[in-house]
Amino acid sequence: MFPGEVFANTADFDTGIRQLLPRYDEMLDAIARCLPSTTKTILELGCGTGELSLKILKRCPDAQLVAVDYSPRMIQFAQKKLHAAGYAEWTGIEADFGDWANHALELGESFDACISSLAIHHLTHEMKLKLFQRIRESLNPGGVFWNADPILPESPAMQEIYQTAREEWTLQQGTTLAEIRDKIGKSNPQGYSGQDQLATLTSHLEMLTIAGFGTVAVPWKYYGLAVFGGFVG
Numbered sequence: 001m002f003p004g005e006v007f008a009n010t011a012d013f014d015t016g017i018r019q020l021l022p023r024y025d026e027m028l029d030a031i032a033r034c035l036p037s038t039t040k041t042i043l044e045l046g047c048g049t050g051e052l053s054l055k056i057l058k059r060c061p062d063a064q065l066v067a068v069d070y071s072p073r074m075i076q077f078a079q080k081k082l083h084a085a086g087y088a089e090w091t092g093i094e095a096d097f098g099d100w101a102n103h104a105l106e107l108g109e110s111f112d113a114c115i116s117s118l119a120i121h122h123l124t125h126e127m128k129l130k131l132f133q134r135i136r137e138s139l140n141p142g143g144v145f146w147n148a149d150p151i152l153p154e155s156p157a158m159q160e161i162y163q164t165a166r167e168e169w170t171l172q173q174g175t176t177l178a179e180i181r182d183k184i185g186k187s188n189p190q191g192y193s194g195q196d197q198l199a200t201l202t203s204h205l206e207m208l209t210i211a212g213f214g215t216v217a218v219p220w221k222y223y224g225l226a227v228f229g230g231f232v233g
């Protein structure tokens with residue numbers, strides 16, 4: 001299994017991730033809401049089973065969305081889902097977005113938006129910065145980048161608070177973390193991604209600023225999960 005696939009069985013992902021992470025839908029909806037309605041070209045990094053793609057295309061049905069994921073089974077699962085939903089032009093590209101960050105892969109150069117959820121935190125901090133720079137370079141004037149990811153707790157006390165919030169959420173879904181963990185598969189490092197390599201929200205915002213984003217923002221946060229990004233110019 002590749003880092004980020006989470007569940008041993010891909011068909012368990014859509015239910016399992018909603019039990020595991022608080023407010024998954026609200027988090028992804030926040031990204032969709034932050035896309036200008038004029039958005040025409042979108043790059044998605046680490047599309048997984050296509051849940052964010054679906055939300056984005058509902059908001060911007062005429063947009064061209066290029067979705068990247070290095071897991072063949074995730075791409076296949078997403079493609080089937082998006083085509084069944086009527087988005088026949090949705091195309092997934094099987095590739096490592098770390099290669100794109102390093103200019104070893106071309107995905108097109110002028111996007112109005114770049115989006116990602118629950119994927120970039122698998123990169124080292126050095127690669128996160130390179131990726132943010134690559135995203136910045138590939139966005140059109142006025143372009144936006146929004147990423148949803150878990151963040152590194154700011155202190156041991158915050159770690160405990162974030163963990164409790166997750167456990168309470170899972171219990172409210174009528175299950176336990178132990179039950180969900182039974183469905184989680186064991187992944188090995190693949191390409192540029194390894195196990196979780198979390199950074200604090202502050203570090204993410206610093207990296208975005210260094211990468212050249214003119215305005216950086218955090219439109220959504222819930223305990224240890226955040227949507228953050230910025231605008232070009």
Ligand SMILES: C[S@@+](CC[C@H](N)C(=O)[O-])C[C@H]1O[C@@H](n2cnc3c(N)ncnc32)[C@H](O)[C@@H]1O
Nearest residue numbers: 004046047048069070071096097117118119193
């Ligand atoms: C936890 S899933 C999230 C999927 C989807 N974005 C969502 O929010 O439901 C993370 C996805 O990122 C992909 N991924 C992780 N690192 C990657 C990399 N370096 N290049 C391409 N895909 C990657 C994994 O294969 C997985 O499908």
